[in-house]
Amino acid sequence: MHNHHFPMAFPILFLLFICLPFSSAKLNVNYYKTTCPDFEKIVRENIYTKQSSSPATAPGILRLFFHDCITDGCDASILISSTAYNPHAERDAELNLSLSGDAFDVIVKIKNALELACPGIVSCSDIVAQSTRDLVKMVGGPFYPVRLGRKDSLVSEASRTDASLPTTKMTMDEIIKKFTVKNFTIKEMVALTGAHTIGFTHCKEFSDRIFNYSKTSEIDPTLHPKLAAGLRKVCQNYTNDPSMAAFNDVRSPGKFDNAFFQNVLKGLGLLTSDYILGVDPRTRPLVELYAKDEKAFFQDFAKAMEKLSVHGVKTGNKGEVRSRCDQFNHIPN
Incomplete structure (x- = not known):
């Protein structure tokens, strides 16, 4: 006997996709399953080692993650160092000067390990998102799934931060x-x-x-x-x-x-x-x-x-996978 309900399934599925913001629809928790199977393990082990020796890492990364995401999406724009070409990168915004060195260090360490394991595959923004979740969990907070597949920003400007971040003196x-x-x-x-x-x-x-x-x-x-x-x-x-x-x-x-x-x-x-x-x-x-x-x-x-964690993410050619978290792959013209 044939099923009259079958064709209905398609329009409903299609509607579900329309409701998802398009960019985060491309992200998924298994993004690196085949391209970098040790991704989770490498992040977790480095986080554990760092947090055990410097307890300021967890709040440091949590803050870094928030400052990055609320500014113009979770795109690792906060990790870029200022250069002659880009003299006022986000990291140097007044409100970011107090971000913890431990947080930047552990991201670099994880990136280096991942570049050895699966070169050119894992974005810095995915490292930040995954590390944040692992640290929250490690210090007693709740677990939540992290969808992966973010690309790293092609822009980093201090001025965007000041406009986005709340400060302690505001009403x-x-x-x-x-x-x-x-x-x-x-x-x-x-x-x-x-x-x-x-x-x-x-x-x-x-x-x-x-x-x-x-x-x-x-x-x-x-x-x-x-x-x-x-x-x-x-x-x-x-x-x-x-x-x-x-x-x-x-x-x-x-x-x-x-x-x-x-x-x-x-x-x-x-x-x-x-x-x-x-x-x-x-x-x-x-x-x-x-x-x-x-x-x-x-x-x-x-x-x-x-x-x-999926706010304002860049996917496809809207971003890149940086080979170093603190610099763009190509010097902007």
């Missing part, structure tokens, strides 16, 4: 706009901010909350007084030593958990932007949810990271 309206203009929801923004559960922030980013806050108060009254006192000690010489920093999550700085949200509600967030996340009516309910339900945070973080 909540301004911060929200940085995300919504890139098609991320407020919920995704709050979940992604949970990345502050690991890593540290340099004193200059929050010095205005602990020194000469106002005419009547030396410290910001919304900051927990004990934390403020501790930060004043840590940061007392920060103007002479710009590397002075404090952990974002004072309770479990090395573990990916929901403590950041609990801290925010107790006045233990380092940044003004952390504080307003806990008071703004658009974001507070999410902060409260994530503070009491780690599973909800992990789920939303994983989904947001998966979405961020």
Whole structure:
């Protein structure tokens, strides 16, 4: 007997493809299965070695990944070094100067290993995406699938970064706009901010909350007084030593958990932007949810990271597979 339903399957399948953003439709988790079968293993082993010896790697890579992706898509444009031909590369943008050396180092190390195993195959942007996921998992965060097949950018300009990245001094309206203009929801923004559960922030980013806050108060009254006192000690010489920093999550700085949200509600967030996340009516309910339900945070973080990891990706001839992550294959004319 013949099946009358059969022809219907095609239009439905076709519709599914139309709904996927075209660029990410070409990506898939098995992209290197035949061309570079050791890809996952090489990334994982290098990440494990680096993270074990320098715990700042995980937050460093997470930040590098976010700064790269939110600027003009996940395309490794942030890894390009400035040259005479391209004097203001993204890496040298004011907001990227504090990115961790450990993060750049481990990407280079992985790239070198992959160039030996399968030369010219794996893009730097795929290395960044995969390393980020592996590190999030390694420090206790959720697992999420990473689709692969990104190409590396042919452009890298510092000016694009300043226009895209949120800063700690912005109002909540301004911060929200940085995300919504890139098609991320407020919920995704709050979940992604949970990345502050690991890593540290340099004193200059929050010095205005602990020194000469106002005419009547030396410290910001919304900051927990004990934390403020501790930060004043840590940061007392920060103007002479710009590397002075404090952990974002004072309770479990090395573990990916929901403590950041609990801290925010107790006045233990380092940044003004952390504080307003806990008071703004658009974001507070999410902060409260994530503070009491780690599973909800992990789920939303994983989904947001998966979405961020395919944001603005370049495929086909829109990009290239760089042979060195810090330079384009051809010097632009």
